[in-house]
Amino acid sequence: MSTDQLVHLLWTGLLETLRMTIPSTLFAYLIGMPLGVLLVVTRQDHIMPAPRFNAVLGTVINFLRSIPFIILLVLLFPVTRVVMGSGIGTRSVIFPLIISAFPYVARMVEGSLNEVDHGILEAAQSMGSTSWQLIRKVLIPEAMPSLVNGAAICMVTILGYTAMASAAGGGGLGTIAIIKGLNMRQSDIMYSASILLVLLVQIMSLAGAYSTKRIDHRNR
Amino acid sequence: MESNSVPVAGPVIEIKGLHKTYVTTDGRVDALSDVNLTISQGDIYGIVGMSGAGKSTLIRCINRLDTPTSGDVLYQGRSVTAMNRAQLEATRRKVSMIFQQFNLFMQRSVAGNIRYPLEIARVPSDKADKRVRELLKIVDLEDKLNAYPSQLSGGQKQRVAIARALASEPEVLLCDEATSALDPMTTQSILALLQDINKRLGITIVLITHEMAVIRQICTRVAILDGGKVAEEGPVDEVFVHTQSEAGKRLFGILPEAPDEDPDMPSLRIVFDGASAEKPIMSNLIKESGIAINILSANIRHLGGRQYGQMLIEMPSGPHEKETVVAYLTSHGMTVKEVNTK
Numbered sequence: 001m002s003t004d005q006l007v008h009l010l011w012t013g014l015l016e017t018l019r020m021t022i023p024s025t026l027f028a029y030l031i032g033m034p035l036g037v038l039l040v041v042t043r044q045d046h047i048m049p050a051p052r053f054n055a056v057l058g059t060v061i062n063f064l065r066s067i068p069f070i071i072l073l074v075l076l077f078p079v080t081r082v083v084m085g086s087g088i089g090t091r092s093v094i095f096p097l098i099i100s101a102f103p104y105v106a107r108m109v110e111g112s113l114n115e116v117d118h119g120i121l122e123a124a125q126s127m128g129s130t131s132w133q134l135i136r137k138v139l140i141p142e143a144m145p146s147l148v149n150g151a152a153i154c155m156v157t158i159l160g161y162t163a164m165a166s167a168a169g170g171g172g173l174g175t176i177a178i179i180k181g182l183n184m185r186q187s188d189i190m191y192s193a194s195i196l197l198v199l200l201v202q203i204m205s206l207a208g209a210y211s212t213k214r215i216d217h218r219n220r
Numbered sequence: 221m222e223s224n225s226v227p228v229a230g231p232v233i234e235i236k237g238l239h240k241t242y243v244t245t246d247g248r249v250d251a252l253s254d255v256n257l258t259i260s261q262g263d264i265y266g267i268v269g270m271s272g273a274g275k276s277t278l279i280r281c282i283n284r285l286d287t288p289t290s291g292d293v294l295y296q297g298r299s300v301t302a303m304n305r306a307q308l309e310a311t312r313r314k315v316s317m318i319f320q321q322f323n324l325f326m327q328r329s330v331a332g333n334i335r336y337p338l339e340i341a342r343v344p345s346d347k348a349d350k351r352v353r354e355l356l357k358i359v360d361l362e363d364k365l366n367a368y369p370s371q372l373s374g375g376q377k378q379r380v381a382i383a384r385a386l387a388s389e390p391e392v393l394l395c396d397e398a399t400s401a402l403d404p405m406t407t408q409s410i411l412a413l414l415q416d417i418n419k420r421l422g423i424t425i426v427l428i429t430h431e432m433a434v435i436r437q438i439c440t441r442v443a444i445l446d447g448g449k450v451a452e453e454g455p456v457d458e459v460f461v462h463t464q465s466e467a468g469k470r471l472f473g474i475l476p477e478a479p480d481e482d483p484d485m486p487s488l489r490i491v492f493d494g495a496s497a498e499k500p501i502m503s504n505l506i507k508e509s510g511i512a513i514n515i516l517s518a519n520i521r522h523l524g525g526r527q528y529g530q531m532l533i534e535m536p537s538g539p540h541e542k543e544t545v546v547a548y549l550t551s552h553g554m555t556v557k558e559v560n561t562k
Binding site for chain 2: 117120124126127130137138142145215216217219
């Protein structure tokens with residue numbers, strides 16, 4: 001394979017990887033973020049206590065989180081076909097990625113929101129805030145640096161899942177490394193695709209860490 | 221909420237038969253039992269007690285950050301415990317609170333912190349800006365508008381917290397150990413600020429503290445809390461001079477903590493009850509009588525330019541000297557008591 005062909009192959013793979021990772025992360029947050037908020041605020045000692053609801057939600061999320069992605073991919077196949085119009089391909093794999101990632105996102109968000117000092121919430125309560133104001137204007141803004149950091153971690157995790165998407169014809173750098181590289185014994189392809197994946201992970205992590213530090217007003 | 225617009229004369233806050241019981245793994249703990257207090261408009265009302273006396277629970281029941289087990293808190297005659305969410309939120313805007321740990325929003329600037337109560341009350345932006353500047357002026361932090369809490373000292377943080385608490389134009393300010401995390405100098409400036417707010421803005425202040433000095437300095441009335449009960453209550457100077465309760469005496473440092481710390485020699489206990497103004501009484505006594513006085517211990521406080529507390533002196537050597545000393549002190553308005561005479 002010529003260098004040009006290799007570059008073209010990797011470029012296509014990179015775009016496919018991003019096309020799976022970015023929308024999956026966004027949608028996983030769209031579902032996972034509200035659930036993460038609910039996991040925190042419905043706790044007994046929090047702003048909207050609903051312990052029974054909290055316990056049920058926690059159990060469901062743990063259950064979903066314990067299913068390995070590759071199994072979920074297979075289990076969801078019929079549903080994916082209905083929802084995405086097709087069971088295989090780069091676009092279709094976004095659906096199982098979202099389903100697999102949102103419980104993880106919910107737990108991640110929960111962790112970040114739990115870091116917010118209870119005294120700060122109490123102060124806001126003592127000023128007559130409604131629950132919605134507490135969530136939107138205090139809880140989430142105060143946890144923002146940690147939420148951004150968590151989002152970077154989630155994105156990297158989803159990126160890792162996309163490598164397994166090759167099982168459903170997902171494409172991307174992972175597929176290139178596994179199918180063209182490993183299975184067809186083209187080590188140059190395997191290594192270059194892997195290195196590109198590693199670089200992508202590094203960039204995401206660094207961007208996450210940098211933004212986290214940048215927006216945090218606690219240490220100046 | 222219509223009744224809110226007409227200020228009601230008399231008590232602002234009434235605490236009636238308040239009980240709070242916590243259920244822990246070790247059983248039930250009575251944090252408060254049958255607390256009754258009346259806080260009037262314009263008071264700086266101090267609630268003092270050792271740690272674990274229940275004072276924090278008590279102040280948190282006033283704005284329902286804690287829910288009492290039984291009993292009631294009335295704000296302007298209306299039951300806080302019976303309020304629904306909307307009524308409670310409206311009341312909390314009129315009963316602000318500051319905290320020992322300041323509890324500022326760390327991701328908001330100083331201006332952002334003070335703006336928060338205005339934002340949630342949907343005050344228009346330009347009006348809010350103006351109000352933030354006014355409030356910063358009151359707490360003397362106009363140059364810190366765009367700073368973040370992490371860049372401020374403890375005293376400055378508490379000033380921002382006070383400005384934030386004042387933003388909603390409250391009638392009552394609750395202070396939960398507001399100076400306990402501050403050094404003595406900063407404590408003084410915060411107390412002066414609270415006093416100023418009370419006088420200038422007519423805001424009733426309820427503060428809890430374990431420091432008697434805080435009570436002495438700014439409070440008009442005091443309640444001494446001991447083991448979840450009110451041990452003593454009244455105007456500060458009265459309670460200080462005629463301390464009745466054991467808890468009160470312990471807090472004022474009037475009695476030695478343990479009885480065996482009593483002097484082991486005959487001595488005189490002199491009580492300064494505020495009758496003597498700032499005259500150098502003891503040194504005048506020595507000068508005028510020529511009798512040597514050996515001071516064993518003294519615990520004198522200045523309150524509104526008067527002296528309160530007591531002093532323990534060794535019994536003068538002869539009966540004549542003793543008589544002279546007692547007569548001199550009594551004639552200057554002090555109570556003298558013989559201690560440990562054989």
